[in-house]
């Protein structure tokens with residue numbers, strides 16, 4: 001693997017970069033590290049990965065008890081890449097001997113990958129602005145500025161939680177800001193949002209004997225769909241069947257929360273069907289994420305659902321040369337929100353950048369395609385499993 005390019009001293013210390021990279025990846029999470037490995041495999045060597053924290057820091061900030069819902073299994077030996085792998089041939093299950101890693105364990109896995117593949121990562125540099133002049137991107141961090149012909153935006157969603165949505169939402173605590181569930185004080189929790197994060201919160205709280213009332217504007221617990229982007233995971237359904245969950249958690253599907261007020265030390269929550277719920281414990285908000293793509297919305301056209309509009313290479317339709325990798329990738333009604341989905345597009349982006357530089361990519365594309373890591377025909381997506 002030849003990908004040892006580094007940010008030069010000049011570009012770190014000067015306002016205007018002297019070097020122009022072929023690509024800059026922003027974010028060293030699952031998407032940024034995976035895209036970096038694919039880029040290096042494709043033959044692009046002059047690139048750098050920038051992160052505002054450390055490699056995997058977003059995973060490291062998950063609540064301690066939260067685990068991957070997707071199982072890892074060393075299925076690589078029969079040509080099926082481990083579901084939680086972001087690199088051809090790698091199996092987190094084999095390396096970690098853990099089926100459902102927690103955030104810190106997966107962060108360590110990403111750090112191991114960055115080291116193994118000798119990726120050029122620059123940590124503790126927050127990208128604050130990207131501009132494009134005559135085809136060259138200027139990427140400004142809080143300390144220095146560098147330039148590149150291409151940019152891959154892979155700054156994720158978890159560090160950009162959705163905090164609004166109803167009156168008084170600022171009185172609630174977003175689950176993405178929790179260090180753990182064991183230190184949370186209170187006996188009676190109101191949880192707003194019942195998809196994976198909310199149900200995960202309800203599970204851990206009920207396990208500790210807490211009473212939980214959980215609301216969702218839809219019915220994620222009863223939805224009959226097999227796509228994990230739409231329905232809850234098998235791991236979550238299993239946990240919902242545990243006695244503590246059944247005993248302690250009350251579900252309110254089709255109940256949109258309209259307001260939360262704090263009255264004389266008591267939180268009062270109202271739902272759109274006129275019901276009122278009260279608790280002395282601060283409500284938990286699990287209403288999803290705005291996502292980091294909102295920071296670069298000036299460089300992308302917007303889809304109707306607010307996500308960036310991408311061409312078939314996951315490149316901006318507005319400013320050529322900037323790509324999106326990670327869970328915010330959307331094409332038509334296909335949602336790439338999980339690792340095993342969005343990893344299939346790393347090589348599509350890498351191939352686009354490599355071929356724009358005149359690099360021959362046929363062998364690279366075939367190797368990735370053989371591992372299910374190059375998905376360019378989306379007609380296979382959206383299949384429902386057979387009910388039997």
Ligand SMILES: Cc1cc2nc3c(=O)[nH]c(=O)nc-3n(C[C@H](O)[C@H](O)[C@H](O)COP(=O)(O)OP(=O)(O)OC[C@H]3O[C@@H](n4cnc5c(N)ncnc54)[C@H](O)[C@@H]3O)c2cc1C
Nearest residue numbers: 027029030031051052058068069070127155156326338339
């Ligand atoms: C509770 C929970 C459980 C999940 N479980 C699963 C699961 O089981 N299976 C699965 O496939 N997916 C799961 N997901 C989704 C998965 O975690 C995300 O899709 C994944 O983290 C996205 O990877 P990413 O690299 O895009 O973003 P992140 O992992 O968030 O990485 C983004 C990186 O960008 C950096 N960054 C952000 N802004 C800037 C900036 N301005 N400048 C520089 N750097 C920046 C951050 O520091 C971070 O390191 C889960 C998500 C949550 C919240």
